[in-house]
Every structure is written in C-alpha cells, then in structure tokens.
Amino acid sequence: MIDSYEDALNFIHGRSQFKKIPTLKRMRKLLAELGSPDKKVTAIHVAGTNGKGSTVAFLRNILEEDGYTVGTFTSPFLIKFNERISVNGVSLPDAEILRLAQKLYPVVKKLDQTLPEGGPTEFEIITAMMFTYFAEGHADIVIIEVGLGGLFDSTNVVVPKVSVIVTIGWDHMHILGDTLPKIAYQKAGIIKPNVPVVVGRVDQAPLAVITHTASEKKSPIAVLGADFMAVNPRERNWIESFDFTSESHQINNLATSLIGDYQTDNAAVAIQAYIAYTQQAGKTIHKTSIINGIKKTRWAGRFERVATEPTIVLDGAHNISAVDEVVKLLQNDFEHDQVFILMGILADKQAAKMVKKMATFDKAKIILTHFAGPGKRQAADPKKLDQQLGDLGKEVEVIADWQQAIEQIKPLLNDNDMLLITGSLYFISDVRKYLKVNSK
Incomplete structure (x- = not known):
C-alpha cells in the first residue's frame, strides 16, 4: 500500500531501472490500462545528449510569455524528485505525487503478474505519472524531455506538435552505440511522420542520419547553422547577448544570464521550436515573448x-x-x-x-x-x-x-x-x- 509521499517515492525508486530488451510495448500497455493519457496532451518532445534542460527552460519561458500554461517533464532532478513534473516552473506538490503513485500502483502490480518480463521500470512509471497528470488538463502545452536516447525512451509514445534534437555527443555509449551516427539514430527515433523537427548544432555525420530519418518520415526540418542561427554572441558581466536570424525572422540584442556560445545555440533552438509550434497552431509569433522569455530564463547548475x-x-x-x-x-x-x-x-x-x-x-x-x-x-x-x-x-x-x-x-x-x-x-x-x- 502507498499511504504517504515517502511510500510513493519508495515504490517508484524501488523499481528496476532497465530491462534487457528495449521496447515501447510495455509502456504502451501501461498507458492503455490508464486510459491512454498520452493521447490527451499537446506536446513538444526534446531529445539530445546535452542542452535539453536549458532548451526546455528557454522554450517554457517563451511560451509562458505568450500566455500559455506550460508543463514540463525533465530529469534528473536537482534538489527534489517533484521537480521532474512541473507547471510554469513550479514542481508538483507532495500530495499530487502521492495521488498519482496511488493511481498507478494497482495497474503496475497487475502488469507485474501478467507480463513475462515483469512490470514497468522506474522511468516508465514516472513517465506514466506525467502523462496521467497532464491529461487531466493542468497545462495548455507540455514540453517533454527524453530520458535516455529517444527511439526506445518511455516518452517516445507521444506524438508531439514539434520534435527537437538539441545536440549529439558522447554519452551512454554502452546503450546507444559507440559512434555518433549510431547515437544520432537513437535520438532521431523521436521524429514522427509529418511532424516538424528542429535540430541544434550537430556534426555532419550524425546530422546526415537525422536528415535522412526526417526525409523518410516527410517531416519538415530546420537545422541550426543552415536554416536559423544564433549570431554575434558576446558575453559581458555574466550576461550573454546574441542575435537570432532565420529566413523569416530577425531578432536582435537577445540577452540571457545562461552564458556560453552553447547556451545561445540552445536559445536559438528553443526560439525556432516556438516559431514552428506557433505556426502550426495558426497563431501569431510575438517577438516580445521571445525577447522576454530568453531574458527571464534561469537554469540551475549550468555555469x-x-x-x-x-x-x-x-x-x-x-x-x-x-x-x-x-x-x-x-x-x-x-x-x-x-x-x-x-x-x-x-x-x-x-x-x-x-x-x-x-x-x-x-x-x-x-x-x-x-x-x-x-x-x-x-x-x-x-x-x-x-x-x-x-x-x-x-x-x-x-x-x-x-x-x-x-x-x-x-x-x-x-x-x-x-x-x-x-x-x-x-x-x-x-x-x-x-x-x-x-x-x-
């Protein structure tokens, strides 16, 4: 039984972290038992080796400036587990974590008994909690960060409005592959048919894998350095300034306290994702939302x-x-x-x-x-x-x-x-x- 917040965390963290064979079948089964909450959220899906968290933070703030209530799903947490599921930057209260765990507990126990490989993993349960919560209508749009890789990540059941791949680098090679193109193949697994994809600064070989996948899926693609750019980055007094330019937009003198050229890249990816989402929704792109959103963004533990x-x-x-x-x-x-x-x-x-x-x-x-x-x-x-x-x-x-x-x-x-x-x-x-x- 789960009677307290501590019980909820013990239930979640007590689960296995990985299964031998990567698959989304178990995740789909879990969500089906819960009434398919993943089909009831409007989402933007974000993958990448590094920069996911900062990009999510920039994008969240831009969308908030546009008047949206924005949910986020991120990992790992920095101080407290609840940070993983947030609304407008505010973590879920303990009582909601408890309620969601109580809702999932009997379903997980049922799958433990019926699935040959055993029931859901820790991350699958957390992901299902997130979908369950946001399916209840607590946010207008949810920015979902991939946990690991992309293709077989628990979050990859979602069909988003925009897919984002921020970077491709060396991490988790024992799971994702020992070359950048192999890692890129896993990350590109989040690309869905006809869903726009925004790509950050990626080397040519892994980028070729991503563009090939986008072409196969008939997904419109925008790549940093080709279709949009962060130009003229300059740092002074712990503030990074830059200009954003694309075929359709020019925004000068953007400023953020997240310093480093890689952060201006992340900001540019977030801006392009906002533009892609807003165009899809048939709504107006507001430069002031972009300027203010970038300026307000903070992201703990990043320089x-x-x-x-x-x-x-x-x-x-x-x-x-x-x-x-x-x-x-x-x-x-x-x-x-x-x-x-x-x-x-x-x-x-x-x-x-x-x-x-x-x-x-x-x-x-x-x-x-x-x-x-x-x-x-x-x-x-x-x-x-x-x-x-x-x-x-x-x-x-x-x-x-x-x-x-x-x-x-x-x-x-x-x-x-x-x-x-x-x-x-x-x-x-x-x-x-x-x-x-x-x-x-």
Whole structure:
C-alpha cells in the first residue's frame, strides 16, 4: 500500500531501472490500462545528449510569455524528485505525487503478474505519472524531455506538435552505440511522420542520419547553422547577448544570464521550436515573448554563479561533450588569474578523458573529489582516477572529502580567481544544498 509521499517515492525508486530488451510495448500497455493519457496532451518532445534542460527552460519561458500554461517533464532532478513534473516552473506538490503513485500502483502490480518480463521500470512509471497528470488538463502545452536516447525512451509514445534534437555527443555509449551516427539514430527515433523537427548544432555525420530519418518520415526540418542561427554572441558581466536570424525572422540584442556560445545555440533552438509550434497552431509569433522569455530564463547548475566573493560557479558538465563546451567558455570569456576546478564524476562516465580535457585549459588547477552517487551508481574513486592520468596526475590534487575541499580552496582564491565545481549533476545537487543555494 502507498499511504504517504515517502511510500510513493519508495515504490517508484524501488523499481528496476532497465530491462534487457528495449521496447515501447510495455509502456504502451501501461498507458492503455490508464486510459491512454498520452493521447490527451499537446506536446513538444526534446531529445539530445546535452542542452535539453536549458532548451526546455528557454522554450517554457517563451511560451509562458505568450500566455500559455506550460508543463514540463525533465530529469534528473536537482534538489527534489517533484521537480521532474512541473507547471510554469513550479514542481508538483507532495500530495499530487502521492495521488498519482496511488493511481498507478494497482495497474503496475497487475502488469507485474501478467507480463513475462515483469512490470514497468522506474522511468516508465514516472513517465506514466506525467502523462496521467497532464491529461487531466493542468497545462495548455507540455514540453517533454527524453530520458535516455529517444527511439526506445518511455516518452517516445507521444506524438508531439514539434520534435527537437538539441545536440549529439558522447554519452551512454554502452546503450546507444559507440559512434555518433549510431547515437544520432537513437535520438532521431523521436521524429514522427509529418511532424516538424528542429535540430541544434550537430556534426555532419550524425546530422546526415537525422536528415535522412526526417526525409523518410516527410517531416519538415530546420537545422541550426543552415536554416536559423544564433549570431554575434558576446558575453559581458555574466550576461550573454546574441542575435537570432532565420529566413523569416530577425531578432536582435537577445540577452540571457545562461552564458556560453552553447547556451545561445540552445536559445536559438528553443526560439525556432516556438516559431514552428506557433505556426502550426495558426497563431501569431510575438517577438516580445521571445525577447522576454530568453531574458527571464534561469537554469540551475549550468555555469551558474552562486557566489561573488569569492567567485564560485556550479556546472553539471557530466560527459565529455559538456566538458568540451566548458573549456571553450573558459578560454573565450574568462580572464581569471586561476580557475580552481573541483571535479566529482560518476564512475560510468569517461572520467579520465573528462579530466584530461579540462586540464587543457592552461589556468586550471584541478582537484578530484568523491561524492555519494545516486542509488547503485558509484562516483569515480579520485585516487584511482588520479593514477589513470599518468604524467598529468602530477598537476592534479586529490581531496576525497568534497566539503573539506571547498573549505580548503576558498581561502586560496583572490579577487580574480574562480572556483568551478563540476562533474555529475548529482554532485552539483549535493553542493547546492551544502552552499544553501536557492533553487529558483
């Protein structure tokens, strides 16, 4: 029985995370038992290796400025589970999580007994909770973030108004494939027949896979750098400015507190997705909604400055592609004397490669640390990681206790230094709580 919010979370997190054979049949069966709530939502579907969260946040704010009530489904959460299902940026209350879990519980138990491979996974249950909630009419439009990949992701039962693929990079290769085109094939699995697709900055080989899939599905496609662009990006005083241009629209002097060229790319993808959705709905595109929505967007843990004396920045660069972008940002936009980089990385990531890439920034002083990974997933052992680095290890320090590391580094910072705390988003979540950072 589920009698409390804690019971609900125990029920959800107690489920298996993966099944041996990827399939959407189990998800469709679960939703059919619940009255097919996925068919009752108006959605935009967002996939990508990195940048999904920021793109969802930009798009949500633009649509809110247009007067829509906007639901979002995102992962992972930063502070509390409820963040995964939100309305206009406000997480569901505990009572709603409890109600939804209670509604799903008997259906899940029934499928446990009737399906040969066992009942739904943890993410399938959370996805079904989301569809169930939004089918009740709590939002005009729902922006749904893919959990993993696309083709066999639980969210891929939805037929959206627009599909979005933000980036293709190296992550989850043991599941999605060991080349970028293979990963792109999985992400392109969200493209639906005749549904417009918006694509971010993607290399030529994986882009070819996406454009081929769009062509097969007769889906109109708009690609960043070809059909629309973020141009003239410039950063000053922790504000990134840029212009958006496409065949039909020109919007100058857009500004966001999410800094880095990759964030202007994400913003441009969100703008193009808004344009595609609005045109489909036969409604007016409002430039003021775009300008104000981009300006208002905040996204915790993405090169987020949380203190100024000394400067402390949090960034959930949790894979090699994300580290590449952070290094570019540091090289292009920052003239600090030294950047102390405290890294806590999950063991199932390319941890050594991530550290080596970060070390290419010549003002970096890297400190490896440890944190409690989520569930059964382990954080990389900083001492073993240090040994894997070879000669580079001489330049790297290990402080296993991350709280102790922060307190040791802070007094070393002068006015022109920065402490960048990065790696896993789960690590960033722990640090935010420790530093008492407001989530809003």
